Amino acid sequence: METIREPILRELVSVAEDVHVTALGRQQGFALAFKVGGLERTLATTRGSIRVFASLDTAGAFVRNLGIIRFEVDMARHEPGRLRGARPDRAAALRATSTRMRQQALGFGNAE
Numbered sequence: 001m002e003t004i005r006e007p008i009l010r011e012l013v014s015v016a017e018d019v020h021v022t023a024l025g026r027q028q029g030f031a032l033a034f035k036v037g038g039l040e041r042t043l044a045t046t047r048g049s050i051r052v053f054a055s056l057d058t059a060g061a062f063v064r065n066l067g068i069i070r071f072e073v074d075m076a077r078h079e080p081g082r083l084r085g086a087r088p089d090r091a092a093a094l095r096a097t098s099t100r101m102r103q104q105a106l107g108f109g110n111a112e
Contacts, residue, residue: 001033003044012036013066021071023059025078026052030059032071 004012013019013036020035024042029052032043043051053059056073063071 001040001042003048003050004034004041005044005046005048009034009041009043010066012039013068019068021063021068023053023056023063023071023073025073025075026050027077027079028052029054030056030073030078032059032063 012034016036018037022033022035023030024033031050031052034041034043045051053062060071
C-alpha cells in the first residue's frame with residue numbers, strides 16, 4: 001500500500017466529505033490506513049516509512065485531532081509488545097533526581 005504524509009493527509013481530510021480510517025494491527029503497534037474517495041494510503045513518517053502508533057489510544061487521539069470521530073480496528077496482524085525498548089539508564093537517572101518532601105518549620109514554639 002502506498003503512503004501519505006501528515007500535511008497532505010490533513011489537506012485531503014479538510015476538503016473530503018467521506019473519510020474511512022482503519023487502524024491496522026502491526027508488530028508492536030498500529031498503523032493508520034485512510035480511504036478518501038478512491039484513494040487508499042497508509043500514514044507515513046516524515047522520512048517515508050509507515051508510522052506506527054504504540055497503542056490504540058495514541059492512534060485514536062491522532063484520528064480525533066484530524067476531526068474524524070470514527071475508525072475501525074483490524075487486529076489480524078497485531079503482535080503485542082513494546083514499540084520502543086526499555087531505557088534503564090533513564091529510569092536510574094530519574095530515581096537519582098527524586099526528592100523527598102520535607103515539612104518546613106512553622107515558626108511556632110521554641111523561638112531561640
